[in-house]
Amino acid sequence: MDGLTPAENNTSFEWPAAGPTRVPFRLFSDPEIYRLEQERIFRGQTWNYICLETEVSGLGDYRTSWIGETPVIATRDADGDIHVLINRCAHKGALVCVKEHGNAKALTCLYHAWSYNLKGELQGVAFRNGVKGKGGMPDDFDPGKHRLEPLRVATFCGLVFATFSDETPPLKDYFGNAMATFIQRNFGRPLKLLGTHSQIIHNNWKLYAENIRDSYHATLLHTFYTTFKVNRLDMDGGIVLSDDKWHHISYTKRATLDEDREYTKSNVHSASFDNKLAGEQLLDAWEEFDDGITHSIQSIFPTLCLQNTLNSLAIRFYVPRGVDKTELLWFYLGCEDDDEAQTAMRIRQANLTGAAGLVSLEDGCINEFVQRGTTGSGHVNAFIEMGGRDVESSENSRATEASVRGFWDGYRRIMGFAEGGEA
Numbered sequence: 164m165d166g167l168t169p170a171e172n173n174t175s176f177e178w179p180a181a182g183p184t185r186v187p188f189r190l191f192s193d194p195e196i197y198r199l200e201q202e203r204i205f206r207g208q209t210w211n212y213i214c215l216e217t218e219v220s221g222l223g224d225y226r227t228s229w230i231g232e233t234p235v236i237a238t239r240d241a242d243g244d245i246h247v248l249i250n251r252c253a254h255k256g257a258l259v260c261v262k263e264h265g266n267a268k269a270l271t272c273l274y275h276a277w278s279y280n281l282k283g284e285l286q287g288v289a290f291r292n293g294v295k296g297k298g299g300m301p302d303d304f305d306p307g308k309h310r311l312e313p314l315r316v317a318t319f320c321g322l323v324f325a326t327f328s329d330e331t332p333p334l335k336d337y338f339g340n341a342m343a344t345f346i347q348r349n350f351g352r353p354l355k356l357l358g359t360h361s362q363i364i365h366n367n368w369k370l371y372a373e374n375i376r377d378s379y380h381a382t383l384l385h386t387f388y389t390t391f392k393v394n395r396l397d398m399d400g401g402i403v404l405s406d407d408k409w410h411h412i413s414y415t416k417r418a419t420l421d422e423d424r425e426y427t428k429s430n431v432h433s434a435s436f437d438n439k440l441a442g443e444q445l446l447d448a449w450e451e452f453d454d455g456i457t458h459s460i461q462s463i464f465p466t467l468c469l470q471n472t473l474n475s476l477a478i479r480f481y482v483p484r485g486v487d488k489t490e491l492l493w494f495y496l497g498c499e500d501d502d503e504a505q506t507a508m509r510i511r512q513a514n515l516t517g518a519a520g521l522v523s524l525e526d527g528c529i530n531e532f533v534q535r536g537t538t539g540s541g542h543v544n545a546f547i548e549m550g551g552r553d554v555e556s557s558e559n560s561r562a563t564e565a566s567v568r569g570f571w572d573g574y575r576r577i578m579g580f581a582e583g584g585e586a
């Protein structure tokens with residue numbers, strides 16, 4: 164289990180008595196809920212993805228990132244240790260690092276030139292002793308009391324995480340065995356970054372957290388998946404929930420396709436398309452693993468998604484930018500020992516995802532449709548009973564919303580909303 168200490172519910176919010184099968188639309192547009200999430204989730208007992216170890220591989224490398232709305236900096240110091248520091252000068256609170264990436268001997272604030280070492284310790288204050296004997300800091304000024312605020316850091320398979328809380332369990336316990344094993348499958352090898360991009364989506368961050376867990380929509384909304392038989396519910400696959408339910412894995416085995424007319428019976432229009440890709444090499448792939456899994460989406464609460472489709476290996480990381488705005492960042496990876504043809508295949512397959520991706524472009528707008536559809540209906544609840552009402556793994560079906568219920572189960576626990584109100 165996650166060892167989480169649930170927050171006290173000292174708000175006017177009550178979760179519906181039906182539990183995680185009902186989700187009040189208010190959660191997507193209420194500024195007070197959004198503020199509480201920053202405190203209870205992002206600055207609470209969660210491990211948050213920061214960056215890849217390879218992005219800060221050399222001495223003095225730094226990379227800026229975010230935990231919720233809080234800006235942070237990951238650095239690599241002379242001992243080879245990675246630090247995650249809040250990107251906020253101890254003097255007036257300005258951002259210290261303004262670039263996405265860099266290499267520096269010291270981190271110096273632009274505003275008044277306060278300077279910090281790579282561990283975040285204050286090492287220089289401009290005009291500390293005044294100018295020509297006048298001004299300067301008081302005699303009792305103690306640089307040891309003014310530093311960049313450090314966070315707890317842990318790494319796993321080349322991924323860097325940080326947490327604000329001393330109470331957050333060790334990273335591997337936070338994942339649980341099933342999640343850690345699957346991260347190891349995809350990321351437990353020397354990796355290199357092939358490319359990145361980001362997009363703004365106009366919806367609350369939790370709609371994207373639901374969306375990546377929603378195996379029900381994947382082959383209905385995403386016609387490319389169905390038409391070109393990349394991922395369908397009539398292939399073998401399943402859903403694995405973490406012990407604490409708030410992380411998940413959804414997986415598909417493409418070679419097991421069994422076209423038994425379920426899609427045509429259910430009027431899924433893309434199933435009857437008889438289209439061929441003009442560039443069929445887009446889906447050229449090699450069998451990378453011996454478990455038969457050709458597509459997987461893994462979520463780690465709160466804002467991380469790890470994806471492997473054919474040979475496209477990617478990290479999606481989404482950052483709340485306000486109650487109805489989210490930035491979605493994509494990182495595409497290959498293996499250090501890939502040959503040229505394999506790298507080319509991974510890059511071609513990356514066309515499936517991203518802002519203009521053949522599969523995922525629809526996600527860029529569908530969550531906004533929910534945001535727009537639910538605005539003004541805070542008192543109404545979403546109905547989430549596909550696959551039943553339980554919050555359990557589903558070994559042989561992905562026609563379920565079990566992992567969406569799992570997200571809400573974890574969310575209401577950490578937010579202190581677990582007690583039932585009116586259904």
Ligand SMILES: [Fe+2]
Pocket residue numbers: 374380381384385523526
């Ligand atoms: Fe989707």
